[in-house]
Amino acid sequence: MIQFTDVYKRYQNQHEALSGLSFNIDKGEMAFLTGHSGAGKSTLLKLIALIERSSHGQVLINNQNLSRLPQRKIPYYRRQIGLVFQDHYLLHDRTVFDNVALPLVIAGENHREIGRRVRASLDKVGLLGKERNLPIALSGGEQQRVGIARAVVNRPPILLADEPTGNLDPELSRGIMQLFEQFNQVGVTVFIATHDHELIKTLPYRQIILQQGRLAQQETV
Amino acid sequence: MRFLKFNFKNYALRHLQVMLFSLGQLWRQPLASSMTVFVIGIALAMPAGLYVLLQNLNQVSNQWDDASQISLFMQQDFADQHAKQFTDTLRTWPEIAVVKYQSANKSLEEFRQLSGLGDLLNTLPTNPLPAIVMISPSKNSLRPDAVGSLLARLDNLPEVEQAQLDMEWLQRLRSISKTGQRGISILAILLSLSVLLVIGNTIRLAILNRQAEIKVTKLVGGTNAFVRRPFLYTGFWYGTLGGIVAWITLLFTLSLLSGPLNELSLLYNSQFSLQWLASQMFIVLPLSGMTLGVLGAWLAVGRHLSAIEPR
Numbered sequence: 001m002i003q004f005t006d007v008y009k010r011y012q013n014q015h016e017a018l019s020g021l022s023f024n025i026d027k028g029e030m031a032f033l034t035g036h037s038g039a040g041k042s043t044l045l046k047l048i049a050l051i052e053r054s055s056h057g058q059v060l061i062n063n064q065n066l067s068r069l070p071q072r073k074i075p076y077y078r079r080q081i082g083l084v085f086q087d088h089y090l091l092h093d094r095t096v097f098d099n100v101a102l103p104l105v106i107a108g109e110n111h112r113e114i115g116r117r118v119r120a121s122l123d124k125v126g127l128l129g130k131e132r133n134l135p136i137a138l139s140g141g142e143q144q145r146v147g148i149a150r151a152v153v154n155r156p157p158i159l160l161a162d163e164p165t166g167n168l169d170p171e172l173s174r175g176i177m178q179l180f181e182q183f184n185q186v187g188v189t190v191f192i193a194t195h196d197h198e199l200i201k202t203l204p205y206r207q208i209i210l211q212q213g214r215l216a217q218q219e220t221v
Numbered sequence: 222m223r224f225l226k227f228n229f230k231n232y233a234l235r236h237l238q239v240m241l242f243s244l245g246q247l248w249r250q251p252l253a254s255s256m257t258v259f260v261i262g263i264a265l266a267m268p269a270g271l272y273v274l275l276q277n278l279n280q281v282s283n284q285w286d287d288a289s290q291i292s293l294f295m296q297q298d299f300a301d302q303h304a305k306q307f308t309d310t311l312r313t314w315p316e317i318a319v320v321k322y323q324s325a326n327k328s329l330e331e332f333r334q335l336s337g338l339g340d341l342l343n344t345l346p347t348n349p350l351p352a353i354v355m356i357s358p359s360k361n362s363l364r365p366d367a368v369g370s371l372l373a374r375l376d377n378l379p380e381v382e383q384a385q386l387d388m389e390w391l392q393r394l395r396s397i398s399k400t401g402q403r404g405i406s407i408l409a410i411l412l413s414l415s416v417l418l419v420i421g422n423t424i425r426l427a428i429l430n431r432q433a434e435i436k437v438t439k440l441v442g443g444t445n446a447f448v449r450r451p452f453l454y455t456g457f458w459y460g461t462l463g464g465i466v467a468w469i470t471l472l473f474t475l476s477l478l479s480g481p482l483n484e485l486s487l488l489y490n491s492q493f494s495l496q497w498l499a500s501q502m503f504i505v506l507p508l509s510g511m512t513l514g515v516l517g518a519w520l521a522v523g524r525h526l527s528a529i530e531p532r
Contacts, residue, residue: 049440051531072444079442089437103441110231150441 001027001158001189002048007057009043009213017043018213021057025191025208027157030184032200033193035210041193044210045162048191049083050074062157079107082151082188084161088143090135096122096146097131103154121153122146125179141172148179152188159183161192165199173199236450243454247462254459257423261463261514264416265506266470268409273475273498275401280496282394289363289391293354293375294383301325301352307380308354316371318359325352351382365392413513416463420456420517427455428525436531445526452522453515460514464507471502 002025009018017040025031033041046052047059050066059066062080069077090099097118104114122128125145127138135143144164151159159180165173173196181203184190194200200207209216247254301324308320323331328350333339356375358368368386376384428435438448479495486494 049531051440075439075442075444075447077442078440083440089433089440091434091437102438105235106438106441106443106447108231108235110234 001025001029001062002191003058003060004044005058005060007047007059008055009040009047009052010055016213018047018054021210021213021215023208023215025189027189028184028187029206030181030190031192031206031208032203033191033208033210034195034197034200035216037195039210040213041210042162043213045160045191045193048158048160049081050077075106079103079154080156080158082148082154082156082159084144084147084151084159084164086163086166088135088147090143090146090150092135094134095131096127096133096135096138099135099146100131100149100153102150107154117153118149121149124152124182125149141168141175144168144172144176145179148176152183157187157189159188159190161190161194163194164192165194165196170199177203239450240454240457243451244458246451246455247458257419257459258462258466260419261416261459261510262466262470264412264419265464265467265510266474268405268412269467269502269506270471270474271401271405271408273471273496273502274478275398275405276498277496278394278398278401282391282398289358289368290387291356291358291368291372291375292385292387293356293378293381294385295325295352295354295380296382297351299325299352299380303380304352311354311356316359316362316367317356319355319357321355323353323355325350328353365395413509416460416510416513417517417520420459420514421521423459424452424456424518424521425525427452428522428529432529435526435529439529440531448526449522452526453518456514456516456518456521457511458514460510460512460517461507462510463514464510467506467510468499468503471506472497472499 002023004021004023007018007021008016010016021040021044033044035041043052047054047066048061050069054067061077064077066077091102100118100121101114104117109117119128119131122131125148127142127145127149130138130142135146138146144167148164151161161180164180165176168176177199180190180192304322304324308322311317311320325348329342329348332350333342336342358371362368362371372384372386375381435448475495475497482495
């Protein structure tokens with residue numbers, strides 16, 4: 001599902017963020033991406049989300065070669081990937097419902113379908129009663145759940161998360177991880193960048209560990 | 222086919238939603254929005270108002286066209302018995318519609334009555350006034366150049382001492398009005414440009430204000446068209462509302478002017494009354510506002526949206 005083959009990413013200032021990276025995540029797998037800050041975790045996720053392009057090597061996502069994907073097709077490609085961010089990236093002038101509905105509105109769904117799917121999605125993350133609230137009225141954990149609801153609302157085959165528990169206490173973090181596991185159990189490929197070692201060592205998923213832009217080791221627990 | 226139809230309905234519905242959403246956004250910032258709308262309105266009203274006044278001026282001068290007359294002052298020795306033959310010849314000219322002859326004696330009589338210098342005139346040994354032939358050019362020859370060449374031809378007739386067109390001031394008015402038209406066109410272009418800049422700048426600020434929203438939209442798969450749409454509709458509303466404000470401003474200003482103008486035209490014994498062009502302007506102003514609005518938004522969005530990519 002996610003396949004990196006000898007991928008390099010060099011920035012203008014000659015800094016090499018990724019060098020010769022190769023790994024593979026299967027369809028329906030759940031995996032963690034770890035490593036010190038600066039090891040290239042964010043860069044790797046950006047390559048998958050096509051926020052940036054690799055300098056060299058092949059990135060194959062859901063059977064699409066990203067280096068061959070023209071610029072104008074990027075929006076349609078991104079609809080296959082649910083993105084979850086550390087800072088949620090919610091729109092604070094819109095209700096929880098409207099935030100979660102955004103990907104569906106963009107995809108041009110009719111509004112009965114939007115209502116149905118947004119409520120289903122909010123139900124899954126346990127926020128069904130809060131659809132009329134503004135994000136600011138929610139706690140940090142709840143805001144992250146809204147972010148997750150938005151990421152899964154159009155049922156993408158891949159869920160990508162960048163430090164989703166970065167701002168949360170251990171108990172809330174565990175709850176968020178359980179949510180990701182639930183989505184994984186229904187067949188979604190889940191890939192989570194995190195440095196929360198305490199949390200992930202209790203979980204039975206593969207870790208892809210980056211060190212200075214290279215693959216340090218792959219651990220299967 | 223049904224599927225297509227359904228999709229189109231969906232598409233139109235989404236446009237309508239974005240349209241109303243943009244209007245709602247303007248509504249939520251009444252002060253800033255109305256300021257922009259008024260700037261656009263005034264910028265559009267100015268050339269429109271001048272245009273209306275100029276059209277009225279042209280209409281007045283067209284009325285006077287029909288009254289344009291050439292007076293032929295005949296040679297002193299022109300005898301009344303030749304008059305019939307002379308005027309008949311003139312009547313055969315295609316450029317001439319009406320010919321009227323007034324003998325030297327008649328002229329003297331008229332002058333005596335109008336001037337009140339009767340006794341003084343009696344002391345003159347001979348009649349100093351010439352006979353006069355008054356000519357109205359035919360409809361086709363009312364253009365300034367046609368009248369000019371007719372005038373020259375008449376002036377060259379041996380019987381004629383001098384041919385005079387009384388309406389030279391009309392030509393001057395014409396050329397003033399032509400200058401005015403040119404000036405208004407230039408003003409309209411400059412002010413349209415300023416409307417473009419105002420809307421472009423407003424949209425630029427709106428884009429900066431909603432940078433976060435644009436980034437998120439792009440991250441969850443929003444196309445450039447989707448991101449662009451609300452800003453184009455914002456421009457649409459600014460322009461259209463500005464056009465309506467311009468129309469109201471125009472009517473208000475002209476109603477202030479119409480009182481004194483009508484008084485003035487009464488003094489000149491004219492049939493003139495101010496034409497508002499209200500219905501034309503009601504279509505033209507919002508339409509041109511809308512065009513400028515969408516265009517300005519398009520330019521601003523094109524320049525600034527591509528700069529906002531998720532990083």
